[in-house]
Amino acid sequence: MRRYLVPVLATFIGAAGSYAFAAGTHTVVQSEKKFSEAELTIAKGDTLVFKNEDPFTHNVYSQSPGIAFELKVQKPGESSDIKFDREGSGEIRCAIHPQMKMKLTVK
Amino acid sequence: MQKNSGTLTGRFAAISAVALALVAAIAAPASAQNLPLQKPWKTIAEYKKDYVRPTKVPYLAENPYTPEKERLGQMLFFDPRLSGSNAVACANCHLPGMAWTDGVAKSVGEKGAIHVRNAPTLFNLAWTEQTAWDGRTEYLEGHVKGPIGNPRVMGQPADQLIAELGAIGGYRDAFKAAFPKDGITMDNVMRAIAVFERGLVSGEAPFDHWIKGNEKAISESAKRGFMLFNTKADCAACHSGWSFTDQSFYDIGLSDADEGRIKIIKLASMNHAFKTPTLREIGRTAPYMHDGSIANLTKVVEHYNRGGDVKRESVSEHVRPLNLTKAEIGDIVDFLLSLDAPDKPYPVPSLPMVDHKAP
Numbered sequence: 001m002r003r004y005l006v007p008v009l010a011t012f013i014g015a016a017g018s019y020a021f022a023a024g025t026h027t028v029v030q031s032e033k034k035f036s037e038a039e040l041t042i043a044k045g046d047t048l049v050f051k052n053e054d055p056f057t058h059n060v061y062s063q064s065p066g067i068a069f070e071l072k073v074q075k076p077g078e079s080s081d082i083k084f085d086r087e088g089s090g091e092i093r094c095a096i097h098p099q100m101k102m103k104l105t106v107k
Numbered sequence: 108m109q110k111n112s113g114t115l116t117g118r119f120a121a122i123s124a125v126a127l128a129l130v131a132a133i134a135a136p137a138s139a140q141n142l143p144l145q146k147p148w149k150t151i152a153e154y155k156k157d158y159v160r161p162t163k164v165p166y167l168a169e170n171p172y173t174p175e176k177e178r179l180g181q182m183l184f185f186d187p188r189l190s191g192s193n194a195v196a197c198a199n200c201h202l203p204g205m206a207w208t209d210g211v212a213k214s215v216g217e218k219g220a221i222h223v224r225n226a227p228t229l230f231n232l233a234w235t236e237q238t239a240w241d242g243r244t245e246y247l248e249g250h251v252k253g254p255i256g257n258p259r260v261m262g263q264p265a266d267q268l269i270a271e272l273g274a275i276g277g278y279r280d281a282f283k284a285a286f287p288k289d290g291i292t293m294d295n296v297m298r299a300i301a302v303f304e305r306g307l308v309s310g311e312a313p314f315d316h317w318i319k320g321n322e323k324a325i326s327e328s329a330k331r332g333f334m335l336f337n338t339k340a341d342c343a344a345c346h347s348g349w350s351f352t353d354q355s356f357y358d359i360g361l362s363d364a365d366e367g368r369i370k371i372i373k374l375a376s377m378n379h380a381f382k383t384p385t386l387r388e389i390g391r392t393a394p395y396m397h398d399g400s401i402a403n404l405t406k407v408v409e410h411y412n413r414g415g416d417v418k419r420e421s422v423s424e425h426v427r428p429l430n431l432t433k434a435e436i437g438d439i440v441d442f443l444l445s446l447d448a449p450d451k452p453y454p455v456p457s458l459p460m461v462d463h464k465a466p
């Protein structure tokens with residue numbers, strides 16, 4: 001069943017410029033105090049991986065209802081992931097660098 | 108592109124042989140020396156490209172620039188009648204002669220109340236989204252009504268202010284010119300003051316002339332300081348870009364009790380975190396930090412050199428012992444002072460007075 005989802009997901013997310021290596025995993029890179037994606041749409045149950053490629057620490061979170069979450073502080077080189085089990089949409093930010101913002105929709 | 112040999116090409120080729128030798132001496136080899144949290148060091152010519160001044164001031168689409176708003180905003184900013192006691196103007200704590208600060212650790216407001224924090228400069232805030240040390244307000248527009256209404260700052264209720272301004276013919280005219288539709292309102296007070304503040308851009312400093320190519324504009328010590336600022340001292344991890352701020356929030360290990368941004372965003376990394384301030388006109392905004400606890404620039408650099416005063420989880424990893432020598436600290440201070448533009452007298456506006464023929 002899941003296998004059928006892969007190509008569907010890949011085309012769907014392709015527009016947002018993201019990579020779907022496996023069903024339901026998407027990577028967002030943090031580099032130069034920016035997120036690699038400005039907007040991303042994922043499916044319920046998908047996982048987002050935040051990968052810190054900066055020489056700076058980041059602290060990713062969202063206060064938007066539905067997708068609210070907090071990651072622990074990410075030192076340079078560290079990755080953190082978070083699974084979205086509910087539908088919703090909102091803004092993801094970095095607490096340290098407020099200019100780092102991206103929109104997320106979980107469908 | 109310049110590598111690390113000290114040879115220059117392109118637009119830097121015109122620089123004299125003497126300058127060339129100096130650049131080679133100042134430029135750090137990109138190899139071993141970079142710290143764990145740094146990208147490989149670049150050359151001085153490459154770092155210089157990160158500090159070019161912008162050519163346009165940004166205004167909000169909802170509050171575009173007009174000369175009428177700017178003129179009115181300047182009058183309101185300098186007018187003590189904006190306060191409950193009619194004694195405290197915005198300019199009491201943001202003085203043009205002190206780069207829009209007030210020279211004391213904690214500002215004095217309405218009826219002598221001592222503010223909890225140090226008054227920051229108002230230069231270059233047109234580029235800032237989060238205003239105040241803890242970023243609790245949005246844009247300059249969001250930081251006007253707060254100080255006016257705050258009983259410890261200016262203590263003036265909105266309805267009283269509108270009535271007072273409405274009684275002054277000069278203000279009635281100035282508001283009508285700036286806001287033909289609705290005239291004197293609290294939102295228009297906010298809009299006019301914010302447009303005025305957006306125009307407060309730090310002047311061209313010797314540093315800018317150097318960036319543009321005049322090798323004689325700053326001292327050799329300041330040039331060494333610039334290189335240290337970007338490499339060994341790691342200041343540019345946070346004080347980046349032409350205005351020397353990444354507009355972000357960090358705990359730099361100061362020892363006062365103020366918890367800063369964690370009151371706004373409840374994440375552990377925001378404990379004792381404050382906004383990276385601009386370093387433009389920095390020689391003229393002492394004393395330093397959100398609590399005004401550091402008296403001069405040498406002491407600021409010494410604070411960073413010893414890795415801050417407090418060890419706690421939230422302190423940024425970029426704040427750690429730097430092993431700067433006394434001479435290197437002096438070089439960084441010389442560089443910081445090259446960010447001060449030459450003093451220019453600031454013309455204070457003439458304010459409208461009572462209607463002499465009012466019944």
Ligand SMILES: [Cu+2]
Pocket residue numbers: 033057058059094095096097100
């Ligand atoms: Cu960040």
